Amino acid sequence: MQTDVLIVGVGGQGTLLASRILGGLAVVGGFDCKLNEIHGMAQRGGSVVTHVRLADRVYSPVIEEGGADAILAFEELEALRYARYLKKGGIMIVNRQKIMPTTVITGAVGYPSEAERTLTERYGAIMLDALPLAVASGNAKTVNTVIIGLFARRTGVAYSDIERALELSVKPKLLEVNKKALRAGYDAVL
């Protein structure tokens, strides 16, 4: 068993928590696991990426280009930016949301016009309106957990396993809302 998952988004969207939930899967399943994350300046609304590697024995904590079995993207431009990490035949799940970077807001460059089409046609991306599901679950910040739910469904992870992984990773105070978000993602109709 070996699964490499790249989680990408905009600082503040919760890539760290998402990686910890997948790390929880290693605890539940008894695998080795390494997670890698970036703190500090990059978290302030910048482009962020976290690496999750599950296997019987993991060496490098970092996924190489062309090596990701899955990419979970919380924003469309970030999905495009890291798409080259996707392995041939890997799956990509993208939150259908555009967050304008300052480079676009200031008019220096344009936001890629056909982002969704490129993602679906070139990478077979599964697009999900995760934000409304997160809001309906009680917290707009749970887009990450919604996407994790869909990822679990699409990769055949048992709901009880991903729910257990969530319980291992989320503060008790936020567990209920995250459980709702996880269920919403798992049951999402595309």
Place this chain on the structure above:
Amino acid sequence: MGKELMLGNAAIARGAYEAGVKVATAYPGTPSTEITEIISGYPEVYSEWSPNEKVAYETALGASLAGVRAMVCMKHVGLNVAADPLFTSAYTGVNGGLVVVVADDPGMFSSQNEQDTRIYARAAGIPLLEPSDGAEAKEFVRLAFEMSEKYDTPVILRTTTRLAHGQSFVQIGERVEPTPLVYIKNPSKYVMMPANAKKRHIDLENRLIKIGLDCNTMPINTITYNDKNIGIVCSGIVYQYVKEALPNASVLKLGTVYPLAAELVKEFAANVGRLIVVEELEPFIENQLKTHGIPCEGKSLFSRQGELSVNAVRAALDGAALSPPVDNGLPGRPPVLCAGCPHRGVFYVLNKLRTTVCGDIGCYTLGALAPLNAVDSVVCMGAGIGMAHGFQKASPDKSNVVAVIGDSTFIHSGITGLIDSVYNKGRTTAIILDNSTTGMTGHQNHPATGKTIKEEDTVRLDLEALCRACGARVSTVSADDIEAIEAIIKRETAIDETSVIIVKKPCVLLDGKRSSDVYYIDGGACKKCKACLKIGCPAIELSDGAVTVSKETCAACGLCVGLCGFGAIRLKSQNAGR
């Protein structure tokens, strides 16, 4: 006790705890901050945020002298600040074990340079250990304490960002309380006046020879023979890249990077064909090998800049150039000041006034980016005030030069620059952005918050009184009042004296609560002049020519309202839709 998935920094904290550390000190710095934050949760350990790394080091050294195990943690550039006590503590040695954790940042994820701590180890004559994952990090902290006491020396534990901020499984153990050592007055060891220091320098050199010999048999330096055509020498996180890229190569993994286990390396070299050192940043191990007369390859194959990777190792060994990063033509997404950040208004004003701004290290470094474009220089912690003073002395006719610095950074090392400007009849205007926390590293207390690392109440440092006592003119203004900020900056830069402007408002992320209000833009009233986009707020979006406020992002600070000449930005109480 079981295995836990934990951050490298958490593993270091746990290792220190289990090794019986009694005193842990630090100034926050990415990627080292979490170590001391986590230690602060252990009731058996005294921990503190010190005002800077030099004081943190000295506090830990004092605790060591008193006879307990002490640890001081910092990022790589923090070691520059702590270098003074570092070098001489190599002469004095220790009493209780003293471990210095230094986190390097190859690739500069959150740093201003890529300096290599291993060079400090050699320059100071202090042993340096480098773990390759969390489990080793925990184990190496214990070893470092043991070595420190056995050889009477501080020991550096070096990590890098990938280890510090990577999670892996770590076996949890019990704390073992070491017997405290007795402090015995010993001026020839601890008073480093020349007559004593001369003798201690000889001791230091002898100690390094002894440790170097012992390194040859230390179990953390290991040889694994496979295909003997290629032999790799490596340490730290790079070991992981090597194992994945070259599963069949023979590998000498160094746990002690300085001093070198020279005999062990010679044995390895004699048994393999091509000997290659794989290391990030400087050719440190490579040069040590060459000094010992061991021919090898190294930086002829690898860059000194940035991180290595599995692909970089593979490409180098295949003789192929690593494909350069492709320009995918996509818009970049640099970090930004948060929506509601209290620093934004000051930078808006400084940009408007075309002021020359000597900046500093913190979130407010981001004031350099478009559209604020307000910062002219950022060098190191506390540099801004001294640089503004020097800039002004060199250009007496130019009045609009200011320094911008955060509250925590001002205490760290800005205060001396202010004293310099006052003392030497400067006319610097130092703007202290007082957001009541150490922001960029994730909200740590400091002397002016009036709370300790454990959130206990303490005497609050009064920044206004401090600056007045230095002899500077002091004005205080709310970060929300940009008209007043502009007026005060104009007034203070025009005056031929050193002055301080304290701009106050707590960091928007500090209380974790979100406003129940948001602003919105009335599409009918908006003339699309884009004046509101000049503050670079991530909540104000431009899409298909229409300017909107993201209700998920808006923090209702209201800074944008005054920028709109048409009254199109309006407040909406959030009763629905959120």
